[in-house]
Amino acid sequence: MNFTLFDLKIVEYSFFITAILVIMIGLYGALVKKSLIKVVIGLSIFDSGINLLLISIGYITSGTAPIFSPALVKDMPLTLENIKKLSEGMVDPVPQALVLTAIVIGFGVTAVALSLVIRLYRHHQTLNIDEIKNLKW
Amino acid sequence: MIYYLILIFFLLLLMIGAAIYSIVQKDLLYAVIGTGLISLVLSILFLLLQAPDVALTEAAIGVALTTIIFIITIKNTVRFEDEVYQKKPSKTEAK
Amino acid sequence: MKMKKILVISLLAVFGVYLAEVLFKLDFGRQFFQQGVKDFYLITSPIKLQVANTVTAIVVNFRGFDTLGEVTVLFLATTAMGSILYKGRHQLGERTVLFSGSRIVTTGSRLLFPAIILLGAYVFIHGHLTPGGGFQGGVIIATGFLLMLMAYADYTVSHVVLSVVESLAGITFATIGLLGMLHGGSFLQDFLPNGSLNDLLSGGIIPIIYIAVGFKVGAELTGLIYTALNEKD
């Protein structure tokens, strides 16, 4: 296999590679960083990477969005065959539905995490993990 | 086609770059803007991957709301990762 | 300290390479399974449900139970944030984080605010036709309120109104589910006429649920931002 820059193969894998890299960067931030806000930033980057991975797994080359818009179905009888033919060229809607849910849930968790950060700052006057160590980690 | 590929590569690199930037940057406010940028790029990528619903959600939640919640938190706490630079007098001293 | 960093990076590298190795067995841009649930969704949605946007059909109809859970997660996040930041009965109602805007900002915001609310309402009412839906519309509405909160230092939102809207919308969602149960025997079952494809009044219960979700998400997120802004240092 020869990977030239414009070889389609590498473009395709580049989505996976990016998603994995972003996941790694987010995990690194969440595990290593000392500032609590940085840790939460790491978590949210991790979340973004996973969402990208999910959507790119559902992608179909030169597919259309899974919406039967008026432009798509105009003057075409809505028979089973027509719909089947249209739907073959559509990307997978299920990962999109899952990501929709995952984004909202991720936002909820981030909000709770940040309110905990505010609470911790109120008690300790610092956000450094090393100084907030009343409990053993 | 080639422009399309260049656009995709640019966006992917921008996303990785923004992720590294927001982890490395010591000023948390800039780091948060970096995460906002990740979400923005991500939502354009979703659009290119034919997921307009998700793109809309990511744009609204990731770019606007997450960023603003982070900014509110930073306003309530500290702005810098190394708190040596911290300008804000701590509350206990003020009292 | 250095050791920990090196350890974490090497662990992550191993993990990443392994994950990449497995994922590269998938061909990007191709479907990997023979027969999945998606074919059924893509065909049933336009033909039987008359819903143009398949993602909406999945989110609200086929997997509507997930959406109920998701709305609950947001509701719980708001409650949790209120509970975590709560400091006692006598310390509510003052803004702590103030963004004071110039006259241009305030006038512009006042001009934009109705437009944003309208856009949000459009997005969740047309959730079954165009991209978007209850969540997106609700978030857009919340950003409208966010804009006002940023422009005016003394802009307030009534907690009572927010909580009433939120509760009523949630009750509507759950009640529609129970009505479906009375009508057809299963929770969240579609019991309204489906109309025809790409009509505004189509898709059975989907528009109603999405309007409820839109109100609920809008109220919840506005409340969430407002709680965070009112946090006292």
Add this chain to the structure above:
Amino acid sequence: MVGSPVLFIAVPLLAAFLIPLLGMVWKESIRILPGLVLLYMLVLAITLLEQVMHTGTIVEILAGWKPPWGINLVFSPFTGILATLMILMGFIIWIYSYRFKNVDFEEAKKYFILFMMLVTGSVGIVLTGDIFNQFVFIEITSISAYALTAFYKHRDSAEASFKYLMVGSLSSMFLLLAIILIYSQLGTLNMADIASKAHLMKPEFKILAVIFFIVGLGIEAEIFPLNGWVPDAYAQAPGPVGAAFAGIVVKAGVYALIRIIFTLFDVSGTHQFLIVIGLTTMIISEMAAIRQDRLKRMLAYSSLGQMGLVLVAFGIGTEEGIFAAMFLLINHAIGKSLLFLSGSYLVYNSADKYISETNGMGKFLPVTSFLFALGALAVVGMPPFSGFWGKFFMMSAAAHANMLLIIALILSVSLIELVYYFRVINRIYFYKKESHITPKKPTVNAVIAMATLGVIILIIGFYPDLISGYLHQASQALLDKGKYIQDVLSTGQLLTH
């Protein structure tokens, strides 16, 4: 029709949305409504359980679509018993905490909403038959748990909660990765459908998915490397919440893990993995428990050890082993909750909750002390109480499976448990009270709740046959994978209108 399993989710959700409205009009309703809902759920659960034992698994279709396409709830003997146990514990803990935060209306409202959703989320994890739906319920449970852990406003609770949140959200993202790996290979999210198609998955995907699932669910199931948050969360949370963690949330996590390993995939070696990880969890936690000087941390470590024991029992994999595991699970839920509930009164007025501060409480709090001792004896496994039967069945299962090393380890671990619980009981009854501690009398509802748990322990201890019939059916239901798949996938026609 008495009702259907979906009411276990729909009714509490409706009530949770209703509580803020009702609270504006009638303040007491925020306390009463969750109790009424839990009582209703309990009645419904018992009726349905009785029905299921005679007629077989109920599969509830949601939104009118047959299983591979829609989400479904499965109320089998196995899931039914777990759900009933959780709801029962939820109801008893509600009785205990009825007067919680009596002065502060806002706080009480949030507590009751979050507590009710904690129970509902756990029940949802157990009942659902869809992996993504399970993920949503896990998030509902976790967010309630984070908020409840940080409920008291003293300084360490937020830290414990943040720790929990970090581990929890990282592992829930791994769960999402596992779900998408499965979806990319099979194109379905339904558990039964996945189980019937699992052989179509490429092996490396299967292994990676199982690893991600174990990482993602291990946090709720509290298996060894992922349970660093547990002692802090249990110790910092309010007493009833600690009891709810031990009695409800862990059970849901263990269930999810067991479902993945027993039903979804048959990767070789997972049973041995369960035994190894269970033994490690058990030994390390019991070693840690004996070194603790704070009561709640000791209880938390002891809880971890017990859950390790349950995992070992599941890992034996025979019907007898699963039966023993179910028995241990029920005993752990009841006994450990009783310990947490009564223990939090024993150290009520001390700041640091040291074990030494329970000295001489036997004289001042006779009922609470007696119930604590009862719970401790039940958890250790002394003969006339419920725990004895669990350990007895477990050992006989291990003996039949020729795993004699396990028997030796269980016996030695029981000895350790005996030592540290007797240390506490000894202090309660035979030491002189420390002068700076003023004991707090438990309220009437707390006494009722604790006494109910004590009575259940005694009843199960003397008449184990009362539940063993149900448990045998439950363990058969878990092992019979083919029947599960058939039950789910053959449900109902495609409902249309």
